[in-house]
Amino acid sequence: xxxxxxxxxxxxxxxxxxxxxxxxxxxxxxxxxxxxxxxxxxxxxxxxxxxxxxxxxxxxxxxxxxxxxxxxxxxxxxxxxxxxxxxxxxxxxxxxxxxxxxxxxxxxxxxxxxxxxxxxxxxxxxxxxxxxxxxxxxxxxxxxxxxxxxxxxxxxxxxxxxxxxxxxxxxxxxxxxxxxxxxxxxxxxxxxxxxxxxxxxxxxxxxxxxxxxxxxxxxxxxxxxxxxxxxxxxxxxxxxxxxxxxxxxxxxxxxxxxxxxxxxxxxxxxxxxxxxxxxxxxxxxxxxxxxxxxxxxxxxxxxxxxxxxxxxxxxxxxxxxxx
Numbered sequence: 001x002x003x004x005x006x007x008x009x010x011x012x013x014x015x016x017x018x019x020x021x022x023x024x025x026x027x028x029x030x031x032x033x034x035x036x037x038x039x040x041x042x043x044x045x046x047x048x049x050x051x052x053x054x055x056x057x058x059x060x061x062x063x064x065x066x067x068x069x070x071x072x073x074x075x076x077x078x079x080x081x082x083x084x085x086x087x088x089x090x091x092x093x094x095x096x097x098x099x100x101x102x103x104x105x106x107x108x109x110x111x112x113x114x115x116x117x118x119x120x121x122x123x124x125x126x127x128x129x130x131x132x133x134x135x136x137x138x139x140x141x142x143x144x145x146x147x148x149x150x151x152x153x154x155x156x157x158x159x160x161x162x163x164x165x166x167x168x169x170x171x172x173x174x175x176x177x178x179x180x181x182x183x184x185x186x187x188x189x190x191x192x193x194x195x196x197x198x199x200x201x202x203x204x205x206x207x208x209x210x211x212x213x214x215x216x217x218x219x220x221x222x223x224x225x226x227x228x229x230x231x232x233x234x235x236x237x238x239x240x241x242x243x244x245x246x247x248x249x250x251x252x253x254x255x256x257x258x259x260x261x262x263x264x265x266x267x268x269x270x271x272x273x274x275x276x277x278x279x280x281x282x283x284x285x286x287x288x289x290x291x292x293x294x295x296x297x298x299x300x301x302x303x304x305x306x307x308x309x310x311x312x313x314x315x316x317x318x319x320x321x322x323x
Contacts, residue, residue, distance in 0.1 A: 003314075006047040006057070007040055013061045014068070029093045029105040030112075033072045036088045042175040043068040048314070049179025049193055052307050056183065062119040063128060063178045069116070070132070071171065073109035074139060076102050081147070110136070120182065127181045135174040142167025149233055153253070157238050161202065169201025185302075192297045196311065199294035203319055206287045209234040211321075213271060214280055225267035231256045235286065236279050237270075243277045291319045 019031035043064035050060035078084075079092040080102050086092060094102035117128045145163040149155045176197035180190040212227045213236055227234050237256065241249055252273055255266055274280065294315050298308045 003044060003048075006044045006051075009057060010040055010043045010047060010061070010064055010068075014065065017065075025097070025101060026105055026108055029076070029097055029101055030109055032096065033076055033087075033093055033105075034069070036090055038088060040068060042071050042171060045172065045175040045197065046179040046182075049176040050183050051179075052183075052193075052303060052311065053180050053185040053189060054183035060179050060182045062116040063182050064175075066113040066116040066128075066132070067171070067175050067178065069109050070113040070136065073106045073113065074143075076106040076109070078143065081143075124181060124184065128178060131174055131177055131181070135170050138166045138170045142170075155233050155238060157235065157242065160233065160235060160238055164205045165198065165202060168205045169198045172201035172204065173197035189301055189303070192301050196294045196297040196315075199290045199297070200315055200318060203287045203290035203294065203315075206235055206283055206290065207319060207321065209236055210280065210283050210287070213274065225263070225271070228267045228270045229260075229263040231259070235283055236274055239282055240274050240277050240279050243279075243282075244273065248273055248276070287319055291315055 014034065019034065020027045046064040046067055047057050047060050050063075051057050075087060076093045079087055080094045080099055084092050085095050092102075093105060097105075114129065114132070117125050117132070120128065142163055142165070145159070146167055149160070149163065173194040174197075177190050177194040180193050209227065211224075212234070213225060215224055217224045227236075233256075237252070241252055244252060252270070255270055258266060260266055295312055298311055301308065
């Protein structure tokens with residue numbers, strides 16, 4: 001399993017598409033967001049899954065493109081909701097054009113994503129559309145929970161895990177299951193690869209939480225401490241709040257009530273509190289827990305042992321990533 005090969009194959013397929021047509025103000029923003037780059041992790045998962053179950057990659061390209069177009073649609077709308085000025089170092093769609101354009105172009109992307117399923121036979125199309133509709137609604141559920149948490153001070157760890165399951169993990173699971181559906185493997189294999197992705201998605205997001213605070217700025221690719229500056233209630237924060245003494249809990253709540261132009265001292269204080277209560281170790285144990293749950297699904301999959309090992313290697317690579 002060569003991740004770079006999947007990435008290059010998908011990028012070539014994406015580049016072969018002509019996005020811009022009339023009215024240009026609707027389609028140019030779509031072309032713009034899709035050309036901004038990114039790791040293309042979700043379409044790669046679809047191609048990888050198809051390769052696992054059928055040794056076929058090209059047949060999965062339309063489904064992979066559907067996942068990538070949908071993911072970028074959510075980014076356009078998320079950026080509007082967050083009033084974000086930049087995406088991957090470039091102006092966000094609503095900043096480069098305007099909010100109305102961002103809303104409408106995003107809507108068009110959701111419809112375009114469904115159209116790519118028309119490349120498949122009716123039985124496969126139906127399975128893909130059913131999974132996609134379920135997943136798209138779950139992503140909306142997760143986004144709403146994330147918004148709700150911003151104004152709540154009583155968010156629990158189980159609630160946070162459910163939010164990231166919906167907002168992030170279900171799309172990872174769906175990307176893998178789509179590769180299985182396109183390959184027309186058994187329903188049991190499709191279910192198991194979805195569960196593999198769901199648990200891997202949770203581990204991935206928790207690893208992101210960890211790296212945002214304790215990652216290497218040179219390899220992470222984003223400003224370390226961003227979640228603390230934005231007062232995001234991540235697993236690190238919620239676990240510290242749960243385990244801290246009353247005095248430290250009060251201090252943590254006070255720090256997360258601050259909105260500062262220069263948050264360097266605040267980040268250092270919060271990190272010191274996290275380290276005091278061994279939160280980096282505790283989140284790594286949680287990452288290991290979800291990685292182990294993902295790997296446990298491989299036992300029931302009807303695929304050669306070599307392919308199970310490839311999926312195991314991929315899961316361990318994700319868990320230990322530094323970017």
